[in-house]
Amino acid sequence: MTGPRFPEADQPIADAIACRDAVQRCYSGLCRCGQPERYALEAAVTVYRYxxxxxxxxxxxxIVSHWVAGPVRH
Structure with a gap:
């Protein structure tokens, strides 16, 4: 038997994952279609800000730059 579930406790994590997935799909989809990276980044930021x-x-x-391109390495 498991303990009680609190769906509202899982909601922020689920929202964050859904948001990141949407941002990454937007960016990668536009890049695959041949759009310039800058346009893809702007669109992904718009999705994030939504x-x-x-x-x-x-x-x-x-935040979006780190999600789609990873951290800058020196």
């Missing part, structure tokens, strides 16, 4: 309108644009672009 899910998280409270995040400032510059921060949203940083």
């Amino acid at each position: 899910h998280h309108p409270e995040i400032p644009p510059a921060q949203a672009e940083t």
Whole structure:
């Protein structure tokens, strides 16, 4: 027997995963269609900001950049 489930506790994690998946699908789909990376990034940031309108644009672009391109390596 398992303990009680609290769906609202899982919701932020599920939302974050769904958002990241949507952002990555947007970016990779546009790149596969031959769109410039910059346009694909702008579209992916728009998707992210749809899910998280409270995040400032510059921060949203940083987050999305890490998601689609990975961290910058020196």
